[in-house]
Amino acid sequence: MNAPAQALLLAQRALVQFPRNPILLGFSVMPVLIMYLVFGGLFEGVAELPGFPTDNYFEYLAPTAVLLATVPGIGNAGVALAADLQNGYFHKLLTTPTSVGVVMLGRLLGDCVRLAVQAALVLLLAIALGAEVATGVPGALLMIVMGTLLGIVTFGAISANLAIRTRDAAAVQAIQPMAFLLIFLTSAYQSSDHIDSGVLRTIIDLNPAEHVLRPMRELMLSGYDWGDIGIGFLVIAALGVVALPITARNYRSAYS
Amino acid sequence: MTNPSPVAATAPSPLDDLLARERTQPLERTSTLGDPIVLENLGKTYPDGTEAVRGISLRVAAGESFGILGPNGAGKSTTIGMLGTLVKPTAGRASVAGFDVVGRPTEVRRRIGFAMQQAGVDEFATPWELVVLQGRLHGLPKHEASARAGLLLGIMELADEADRRLATLSGGTKRRVDLAASLVHLPPVLFLDEPTEGLDPRSRSGIWDLLDRLRSRLGVTLVLTTHYMEEGDRLCERIAIIDRGTVVAEGAPAALKATVGRDATLEDVYLHYTGRAFEDTRMAA
DSSP, X not given: OOHHHHHHXXXXXXXXXXXXXXXXXXXXXHHHHHHHHHHHHHTGGGGGSTTXXXXXXXXXXXXXXXXXXXXXXXXXXXHHHHHHHHHTHHHHHTTSSOOHHHHHHHHHHHHHHHHHHHHHHHHHHHHHTTOOOTTHHHHHHHHHHHHHHHHIIIIIHHHHHHHHHHOOHHHHHXXXXXXHHHHHTTTSSSOGGGOOOHHHHXXXXXXXXXXXXXXXXXXXXXXXXXXXXXXXXXXXXHHHHHHHHHHHHHHHHHHO | OOOOOHHHHTOOOHHHHHHHHHHHSOOOOOSSSSOSEEEEEEEEEOTTSOEEEEEEEEEEOTTOEEEEEOOTTSSHHHHHHHHTTSSOOSEEEEEETTEETTTOHHHHHHTEEXXXXXXXXXXTSOHHHHHHHHHHXXXXXXXXXXXXXXXXXXXXXXXXXXXXXXXXXXXXXXXHHHHHHHHTTOOSEEEEESTTTTOOHHHHHHHHHHHHHHXXXXXXXXXXXXXXXXXXXXXXXXXXXXXXXXXXXXXXXXHHHHHHOTTOOXXXXXXXXXXXXXXHHHHHO
């Protein structure tokens, strides 16, 4: 059996495993949906500010909710990896003719599908609340892809490294709230033009997540801005170039 | 009036069925005609400076049952981990089934089954799913992996638990599932790291009987580590007693015991070669 086929088998395993943990299933989707409804309702008036890009705040908030589903959501992959390392199953898999890379890739593929489904649920809720995706289904899919990839190269890598180092699912779970910081320090809830604090605007501009969220929001509200979309993918690629080799090296140093 | 049916008396057991399946999907046994397991000055020093294994040299013949005995912390798990390609040696070399464990790890893995000290199971899977996945990763077609999983779980007396989540099963049951998963591709070489650690005497005896049958019927080369001297005595044709990362004695259990005294036990052999009582070292570890 070749490596891609092995990765698909392991992805399938990750997907089967997830719904068998009802707590994980519930708590990875419900908070995002609740936050979307609560924040959408609380800040609805923001959309009435002059110059705000849309008059439907739920529309503005939808790409944020996609990121809330994907970035903290990928943390569950780290929790599952820590559990596999803790109980020895990770190494059991490595007694078969496969490799660390394939085992990690299989887990990642499974989690990508899971996150994409979660993000799609969020967008469906947004549509149910009257939001429209300006770029239609292709734009929605692009949004989901960008959100999922950002999750993998940021919090996915952090949680995987923590799992490798600690083998402790609780430790990985404990850092999950940090993922929200990455999203909150963007124009997630308010457009940059309406933020008075220069310091905050600078922080937002420096936050890589902002450069992914911005084109996602354009896909939701206006259309394809290929320049911004390109920057978004470049940011993801740059983060990946840093994060993925660190993860591989971390694994090698911890288990060789 | 009703004599036992000759058909029933000779009806194939699950093990027979399993062996018949092996004949339909034969695995290349070894790449050379030499000993399937060779260690030459094998050593491992961990990054923190711990010298776990210090230059071990051993050979295990095809079909042999070989035990690595010693107290906790002696270097047994590191040694078997290196043979199973899970731990990278820092000195010397080792080959399994004719392949170097560092240079050709994938080829080694194709030919080994490895049940680790900590039964490595996916708590959210069922025994059946776990064994099938392991078989599929070894390249078995789905139907073949499924058939073998059913037979192996039957042999392990786990048919009733086959569809229950592993999280709900006892430690001993998980060990048997792990063993079934290690055997699904019917490997020519089987590594068992402390196979009966933590099991009650009845389960331990059950595993010993099973290993005996598997070895005699499948012709598997078996290497196991244990700190139960009785286990080494019962299962192994030859043993190596390992202490502080080096082999202090090697040979058939009876021959080793004879070098020490008439009614000597393997504990006495350990005391003779290390100058320390085996129980003391277990307690210290």
